[in-house]
Amino acid sequence: MNIAAAELAARLKESVTMPMLIDYLRIESNRGYICCPFHSEKTPSMKIWDDHYKCYGCGEYGDVISFTQKYYNIGFIKAVEMLNEAFNVGLPMNRKMTPNEIRRAREAQQRRNEEKARSDRIKEQFNTLNILWASLDRIIIDHPVPDNERTAAAYRDRQYIAYLIDYFNPNEGYSEAFFSTQINEITKQFNIDLERSL
Numbered sequence: 001m002n003i004a005a006a007e008l009a010a011r012l013k014e015s016v017t018m019p020m021l022i023d024y025l026r027i028e029s030n031r032g033y034i035c036c037p038f039h040s041e042k043t044p045s046m047k048i049w050d051d052h053y054k055c056y057g058c059g060e061y062g063d064v065i066s067f068t069q070k071y072y073n074i075g076f077i078k079a080v081e082m083l084n085e086a087f088n089v090g091l092p093m094n095r096k097m098t099p100n101e102i103r104r105a106r107e108a109q110q111r112r113n114e115e116k117a118r119s120d121r122i123k124e125q126f127n128t129l130n131i132l133w134a135s136l137d138r139i140i141i142d143h144p145v146p147d148n149e150r151t152a153a154a155y156r157d158r159q160y161i162a163y164l165i166d167y168f169n170p171n172e173g174y175s176e177a178f179f180s181t182q183i184n185e186i187t188k189q190f191n192i193d194l195e196r197s198l
């Protein structure tokens with residue numbers, strides 16, 4: 001996808017949510033579930049979020065644009081054009097972007113990429129904390145009494161990891177560097193092979 005198309009798609013998705021589209025198409029929604037238009041069914045199994053949808057019946061998954069593409073059997077740009085018009089988003093579909101707009105679009109794309117990368121790293125840190133907790137738990141199960149230094153440390157650190165997991169909140173007081181350091185130290189101290197534990 002070129003930068004102009006990516007920018008148009010991102011801006012469109014900022015303006016048009018899935019519930020808006022469902023409403024527009026007059027599809028009946030029941031507590032956030034609709035009957036999937038992409039397979040035949042009588043009870044709703046497609047869940048609608050603000051920014052995406054997923055069908056638990058047939059596995060279809062995507063955003064407002066892919067929904068529109070499938071619904072009308074049209075291509076990506078056509079779908080963006082259609083939504084742009086239907087919802088009066090005002091995207092400049094039919095003219096070339098100015099150099100300034102292209103530069104800003106690139107910067108916006110880069111910010112989105114960075115945000116995605118950050119959120120992937122945060123997810124991985126959280127998974128790792130859970131793996132560490134499980135690894136230490138195995139040591140503890142093998143040694144019901146902390147009879148040596150390593151086991152005693154496992155008891156102590158398992159508790160500490162539980163605390164870190166509780167405290168883990170990317171929206172509040174969270175520091176990626178802090179969690180990285182803690183994870184590295186515990187991993188090293190107990191010689192845990194994260195690759196093997198995954």
Ligand SMILES: [Zn+2]
Binds near residue numbers: 038039046057058060
């Ligand atoms: Zn389906």
